[in-house]
Amino acid sequence: MTVDEFVAERSKITTQHKADRVISSPLEVPAIRAAVTRPDFIVVTPGIRPVGSANNDQKRVATPAAAIAGGADYLIVGRPIVKAEDPHRQRYQS
Numbered sequence: 001m002t003v004d005e006f007v008a009e010r011s012k013i014t015t016q017h018k019a020d021r022v023i024s025s026p027l028e029v030p031a032i033r034a035a036v037t038r039p040d041f042i043v044v045t046p047g048i049r050p051v052g053s054a055n056n057d058q059k060r061v062a063t064p065a066a067a068i069a070g071g072a073d074y075l076i077v078g079r080p081i082v083k084a085e086d087p088h089r090q091r092y093q094s
Contacts, residue, residue, distance in 0.1 A: 005031075024044070026060070026072055044073065056079055
């Protein structure tokens with residue numbers, strides 16, 4: 001079973017148990033959207049990295065634009081903001 005197949009299957013199971021959201025790598029969001037077609041199903045994606053940012057210890061990352069294009073509803077941008085020299089003034093491109 002591929003990662004996409006596994007994530008799609010698990011996402012279907014969550015809906016059978018009345019869950020209305022999942023947290024997933026941005027790379028699997030298209031597979032989730034194909035498997036779960038409910039318009040109210042929410043996908044939250046960590047591992048968001050602005051263009052040119054280091055991946056640090058995460059391997060399954062995407063830019064904000066790529067995650068949104070894939071169907072993500074909420075983006076978690078942690079380290080690129082927390083580790084910025086001046087997190088309050090940091091500006092990123094997607």
